[in-house]
Amino acid sequence: MDYHSESLxxxxxxxxxxTRRAVLGRLGHGPASISDLAKPFDMALPSFMKHIRLLEESGLINTHKQGRIRTCTIERKSFAMVEDWLSTQRALWEGRTDRLEHFVITRDKEQSP
Structure with missing residues (x-):
């Protein structure tokens, strides 16, 4: 399964x-305007907007403009895709570590007097 490799x-x-993780953390509590999202960061608005654009291009957030206010919302489908990929990786590595543990225990029993 490729899990939409470009998207991931x-x-x-x-x-x-x-900065982008902090923005996502804030959006996890609900929609927010660009200006509200930018307040905690010590950077010019054009620099902050680069972060917003990257988050939007990656599919992690959506933005919409109403009048002069641009509001951001989190895109939960993208997080589901990441969660699915991480779950697959976790299962793969748990299987590998389980086999390694079994190998070590079996070897130790065979080498015991």
Missing amino acids: TGIFQALADP
């Missing part, structure tokens, strides 16, 4: 930045 690449690139 964009999502993980977006999640790599602490």
